[in-house]
Amino acid sequence: MHGENHALMFEFPELKDKIHEMKMADTAFCRMVDEYHQLDHKIRGLEMAKIPTDDDNFRHLRMRRVQLKDDIYQQISQ
Template structure:
C-alpha cells in the first residue's frame, strides 16, 4: 500500500519497550533504527507526493529498509 507507515513501533508493537531499551543502550542498534526511520520517511515521502524517481533507486531504498528490518528483528528476537 502506498504511503503506509512502516515505523518499527507499528511493525513490532509487542517489542516497543525492548526497542526503546536497546536504542538507549546500544549505539549500533540505535544507528540501525535511525537509518531505518530515515529510509521509511524518504520512501513514504516519495510515494505520497508522487515525486519522480527512478525505479532502481526506489527499489534500492525499499530493499535497504527491508534488510534493516530483518536485522533489527533478529536482534529483537535474541
C-alpha cells in the same frame, strides 16, 4: 500500500519497549534504528509524491528498509 507508515512501533508493537531499551543501551543498534526511521520517512515521501515504483533507486531504498527491518528483528529476538 503507498504511503503506508512502516515505523517500527507499528511493525513490532509488542516489542516497542524492548526496542527502546536496546536503543538506549547499544549505539550501533540505535544507529540502525535511526537509519530505518529516516529511510521509512524518505520512502513514504516519495510514495506520496507518486514516484514510479519501477525506479531502480526507489526499489533499492525499499529493499534496504526490508534488510534493516530484518536485521533489527534478529537483534531484538535474540
